[in-house]
Amino acid sequence: MSIVSDSLIIYKREMLIFKSKLRTNLIRSLIFPLVLILMLGNLGANSDIITNIGVVNYASNPSAYNFVQSLQSNNDLNVEMLTTQQAALSALKAGQITDVVVISPSFPSLNTQNPGIYIYYANNFADLGNSVNIIESLAEQYESNIGKPIEYSSTSSPDQVVSDPAYAADASYRTFLVGGVIVMVAVFGSMFGGGMSIITDRQLGNLKSFLITPINKLSIILGKIMSGTTQALIYGVIAILIGLLDGATVAMGIAGVAIILVLIALTAVAFSAITIILASRISKIEVYSIIANAITLPLWFISGAFFPTSSLPSWLYPLSVIDPLTYSASGIRYIMMYGYYPINSAILDFSVLIAFSVVVLLLSFKLFSTTIGK
Incomplete structure (x- = not known):
């Protein structure tokens, strides 16, 4: 079988598991964003x-x-x-x-x-x-x-x-906040996908069964990354709907929503790959959760999730420049608040996210092959 068909098999299996625990997954991944939007939406007014x-x-x-x-x-x-x-x-x-x-x-x-x-x-x-x-x-x-x-x-x-x-004179802080929350949803949605499922499969013995079957080993990674990305997109759509119901706006309309979903997908692919990297070195879910949060939460905060990156302390601002989540948040906010997406900004945002995704994908393939798939 080809790597594409093998990956789709793994993907379908992961999505069936996600569907079987749909209520738990939605509550776990959306309760925090929902609280942020509802409680902090008027903070900047x-x-x-x-x-x-x-x-x-x-x-x-x-x-x-x-x-x-x-x-x-x-x-x-x-x-x-x-x-x-x-x-x-x-x-x-x-x-x-x-x-x-x-x-x-x-x-x-x-x-x-x-x-x-x-x-x-x-x-x-x-x-x-x-x-x-x-x-x-x-x-x-x-x-x-x-x-x-x-x-x-x-x-x-x-x-x-x-x-x-x-x-963006007519935009509110709520819209600004929703843009940051969407980025968080993409990251945390992918966290609970690929990497965590690899650790679970390893503990249950399912991963060993996959490795001895005549399938391309990289399809295991691709299938899980596809699943994590799909879950992040589902959470992202729900977060957008919650934001809109609470008064946020998408100034670019339907076309803007489509671009936001592309930005979510790129972000989710990159962080799904990062979770594979972590799972290749970690065998316990508790340790995985601690390290994953220790990596993603600081990246999210310095990306301008709550306030513009220009408001960050002088020693922290340079870190936001090399933070890939900054570029996800920037693109989403242009779309939601300004009603247009400058071509120079779009090229920069997408270039950074694509380059970052390629690097972590290659690294995840390498580590998985040398530590688990060998």
């Missing part, structure tokens, strides 16, 4: 911290990160990082901040029609000039223009001052 300026970073590139660091290090500014333009304008309206700096996705930009920075200010703020001068001076260092400051009165609504809704 309000802030009790009084600050001088609120900064919303929609660029999330190294230049934007460095610009934010420059703002934060300026002694004349007290900076509060906010997730969305809507949350920032609400805080401005409530008097919690004195003006808002929005770093657009085009940052840095010298184009006067599409500047890299937008500023909104309260009409009762007498010292706007000082803040604008500081921000303008710093922006010049990064070769970026700022748009003409827009006055925001206490009776204004966000719709009256938003210059470009493509900057």
Whole structure:
């Protein structure tokens, strides 16, 4: 039999096992994401911290990160990082901040029609000039223009001052959070697939039976990875539905959902392969669970699951740049919040995820062949 047909046999067997414990699997994998969405969905909408300026970073590139660091290090500014333009304008309206700096996705930009920075200010703020001068001076260092400051009165609504809704001004923190939760669901869904089933099969003696049958040994890995990826996609669809029911949005619509599923699949393939690597060296489920969580949870947190990566401490931000989950979350949020997916960002995100998947897949084949399948 070919490796494809052998893999499909293993895949069907894994999915039948998944189906037999469907309720338990769904509860185990979705209860935490559900709690996060319902409990933390409104976290970014309000802030009790009084600050001088609120900064919303929609660029999330190294230049934007460095610009934010420059703002934060300026002694004349007290900076509060906010997730969305809507949350920032609400805080401005409530008097919690004195003006808002929005770093657009085009940052840095010298184009006067599409500047890299937008500023909104309260009409009762007498010292706007000082803040604008500081921000303008710093922006010049990064070769970026700022748009003409827009006055925001206490009776204004966000719709009256938003210059470009493509900057996610109408998105909420709930949508931002759902994007991170979808990534988590993909990772944890694959964790409970391939690697854990290998350990279970080894303990029950099923794995030995597979190895002595005349099938391609790599089909065992492929079948289990396919199963883990399918389970992650199922969990991802449910997480999206929960988010939508709770008020999140997918700005790109159905086409955006399709791209999100592709990003979930790539992420799940990579982490299913990682679970195979762990299972090749670990024989106890308890040890496997501890190590798997110790690897995946930090990666998830520094990917910007709760807040933009630009808000991370300076020593932690470089780690987010090499974290593959950062690129999954970035792509999903472009689709859900901005309504478009810039081609440069899409190429970067998919290139990183594909390259990462290929590397860990090859490593999983190697370790499985030398430790279990020999």
